[in-house]
Amino acid sequence: MPTPPLPGFTRRDFLATGAKLGAALIAAPYLARSAPAGGGADSLNLALIGCGEQGRVLLNAAFKIPDIRFRAVCDIWPYNRRYGERLLKKYGHEPVPFEDYREMLSATPDLDAVIVATPDFMHAEHTIAALKAGKHVYCEKLMSNTVDGARSMVRAAREAGRLLQIGHQRRSNPRYIFARDKIVRGDKLLGRVTNATAQWDRAVTEDLGFPAGQGVAEAVLNRYGYANMHEFRNWRWFRRYSGGVISDLGAHQIDVFNWMLGSNPVSVIAGGGRDYYTNHEWYDNVFAIYEYPTEDQVVRTSYQVLTTTSAGGGYYEYFMGDQGALKMSENPKYTKLYREPRAPEWDPWVDKGLVMRPGSGEGAPLPVRPWEKPRPRIPGLSKPASVVDVRETAELSAWDMPVVLDKAIHQPHLENFFDAIRGKAALHSPGEVALATAATVLRVNEAVAARKMLTFAPEDFTV
Amino acid sequence: MSDSPAPPPAAPRCEYTWAFLLLRLFLGLRTLLEGLEKYESNGRYSFANYYENMKRMAQGITGASFLPLWATRYFADSLGYLLLALGALLLLGVKSRLTLIIIGLLYVGLSFGLMAVQENEGVAWLAIHVILIVGALLLVRYDRFALWRDRSA
Numbered sequence: 202m203p204t205p206p207l208p209g210f211t212r213r214d215f216l217a218t219g220a221k222l223g224a225a226l227i228a229a230p231y232l233a234r235s236a237p238a239g240g241g242a243d244s245l246n247l248a249l250i251g252c253g254e255q256g257r258v259l260l261n262a263a264f265k266i267p268d269i270r271f272r273a274v275c276d277i278w279p280y281n282r283r284y285g286e287r288l289l290k291k292y293g294h295e296p297v298p299f300e301d302y303r304e305m306l307s308a309t310p311d312l313d314a315v316i317v318a319t320p321d322f323m324h325a326e327h328t329i330a331a332l333k334a335g336k337h338v339y340c341e342k343l344m345s346n347t348v349d350g351a352r353s354m355v356r357a358a359r360e361a362g363r364l365l366q367i368g369h370q371r372r373s374n375p376r377y378i379f380a381r382d383k384i385v386r387g388d389k390l391l392g393r394v395t396n397a398t399a400q401w402d403r404a405v406t407e408d409l410g411f412p413a414g415q416g417v418a419e420a421v422l423n424r425y426g427y428a429n430m431h432e433f434r435n436w437r438w439f440r441r442y443s444g445g446v447i448s449d450l451g452a453h454q455i456d457v458f459n460w461m462l463g464s465n466p467v468s469v470i471a472g473g474g475r476d477y478y479t480n481h482e483w484y485d486n487v488f489a490i491y492e493y494p495t496e497d498q499v500v501r502t503s504y505q506v507l508t509t510t511s512a513g514g515g516y517y518e519y520f521m522g523d524q525g526a527l528k529m530s531e532n533p534k535y536t537k538l539y540r541e542p543r544a545p546e547w548d549p550w551v552d553k554g555l556v557m558r559p560g561s562g563e564g565a566p567l568p569v570r571p572w573e574k575p576r577p578r579i580p581g582l583s584k585p586a587s588v589v590d591v592r593e594t595a596e597l598s599a600w601d602m603p604v605v606l607d608k609a610i611h612q613p614h615l616e617n618f619f620d621a622i623r624g625k626a627a628l629h630s631p632g633e634v635a636l637a638t639a640a641t642v643l644r645v646n647e648a649v650a651a652r653k654m655l656t657f658a659p660e661d662f663t664v
Numbered sequence: 665m666s667d668s669p670a671p672p673p674a675a676p677r678c679e680y681t682w683a684f685l686l687l688r689l690f691l692g693l694r695t696l697l698e699g700l701e702k703y704e705s706n707g708r709y710s711f712a713n714y715y716e717n718m719k720r721m722a723q724g725i726t727g728a729s730f731l732p733l734w735a736t737r738y739f740a741d742s743l744g745y746l747l748l749a750l751g752a753l754l755l756l757g758v759k760s761r762l763t764l765i766i767i768g769l770l771y772v773g774l775s776f777g778l779m780a781v782q783e784n785e786g787v788a789w790l791a792i793h794v795i796l797i798v799g800a801l802l803l804v805r806y807d808r809f810a811l812w813r814d815r816s817a
Contacts, residue, residue, distance in 0.1 A: 570724065570781075570783070571723070571727055571728060572721045572722075572723075572724025572725045572728070572777075572781065573721075573724070574704075574705065574717045574720060574721070
């Protein structure tokens with residue numbers, strides 16, 4: 202016996218409704234993507250100068266932030282500019298493309314802020330122009346390839362009464378903030394910090410090229426300060442555009458030295474050289490040792506940046522105290538806390554939520570097989586150290602930090618900048634602070650060249 | 665044929681007595697505590713923990729081998745009680761030969777389960793226990809200081 206149709210819902214109705222629902226489901230992602238970005242009362246109008254590698258990183262981090270609208274993109278290379286424009290349109294923005302930043306600033310007066318992601322030697326020029334046009338500026342690190350350039354940026358921000366945030370994004374990373382405010386400073390789990398070390402070891406990379414037929418005419422490059430297409434693409438390796446690897450990679454981590462220790466250094470000694478990449482101008486490896494005066498004592502820090510090997514454990518900043526150590530990295534897999542055997546037990550800190558017993562990796566209990574029960578943990582009974590030499594001390598126990606960053610690593614720093622514009626937060630890396638970092642970093646190159654220890658004066662870090 | 669009289673039967677030697685006593689105490693303690701830890705979870709001992717632990721053990725072995733769950737559950741559920749009882753009997757010296765044989769069979773049974781899940785490290789540890797039991801059985805005739813000695817001891 203056939204089933205009677207439901208009252209008021211015929212087969213034709215069913216087919217029509219189904220087709221509409223199906224069409225809506227298929228169209229939903231496109232409708233969502235084409236929805237205009239921003240638009241709220243707090244919405245900010247933005248422009249990006251520099252659509253290269255770092256500019257794209259910042260765009261991809263910014264797409265997840267509500268109430269912002271990119272109105273313009275600027276790059277002297279049409280290939281990059283088109284990429285930035287298409288990427289923004291894909292996410293519902295309607296940017297107007299420009300080759301010249303001056304034209305962009307005059308043609309789009311309703312901008313609230315400008316993001317600068319150009320080569321270091323252009324940071325001061327682009328930032329100062331935007332500040333003078335009344336825009337807030339987020340500028341990538343290193344603030345400038347010269348300390349004078351960095352100073353001029355701070356002065357311009359003060360004169361314009363606008364915000365200047367520099368892209369030392371670790372300062373907005375909740376893991377780093379937690380480590381600094383709770384572990385190192387607040388509850389002083391490391392005890393008295395005596396030393397720090399940091400490194401960025403990166404394997405050999407080939408020089409960047411460009412797609413055939415997509416190069417910029419040399420006359421255009423010369424007009425914007427570049428010698429040729431090779432130097433334009435590989436500006437990080439050439440002295441007129443950049444501070445070299447210590448600026449490119451080291452700036453982030455040396456900034457963390459200053460920030461975590463709450464101090465600027467008093468001296469630096471360094472060594473480095475251009476021994477591998479003979480077609481570059483800057484050093485391919487640099488080693489530096491700083492002295493930081495802190496409340497407790499002079500803290501000596503060492504830093505190495507290598508561009509010919511990724512051996513040695515990647516990139517991290519390692520702070521060592523007499524009761525524990527903190528190994529920090531933007532990559533959580535390199536992050537670890539260590540307790541010295543002489544330090545008080547950390548179980549109360551576990552209860553307080555400051556540290557975690559590792560669930561996996563270093564320091565974690567051996568994995569339990571499905572038929573085994575977890576072994577009982579006896580408080581106070583540490584694993585005996587395998588001491589092989591009378592001068593060797595007992596092994597540190599490894600712990601984890603309970604804070605994770607579930608966003609792109611640049612997103613919190615951009616969010617902090619936008620919140621500061623709206624008056625809801627203070628900048629995490631204002632120009633004044635980044636000037637001190639630039640001075641700290643760039644002095645390394647001078648020390649390498651001088652082949653002797655150089656000292657800092659307090660006025661080196663200020664305007 | 666010698667005219668000299670046959671030597672008197674050798675008296676039990678003191679070192680064998682001590683050797684067996686050491687083995688008996690070691691194996692008794694080991695067996696007793698091995699049974700006791702089956703009742704532990706997070707530092708607390710209870711029957712509820714025991715059945716939870718044994719359920720995990722049985723399911724783990726069955727999940728990783730060809731052994732049926734009814735067999736592993738039956739073995740696991742009785743294992744803790746047997747280890748406790750046998751450990752206590754061996755410590756006290758109650759029918760040591762029989763007790764050692766049953767403990768040995770129990771360890772062979774445990775080894776079989778671990779062989780089935782290819783847990784070679786565990787099998788090796790159990791093999792050491794079995795070797796100690798074999799040694800103890802060879803010396804059981806020197807059992808002294810026992811509560812209830814075997815008839816031929």
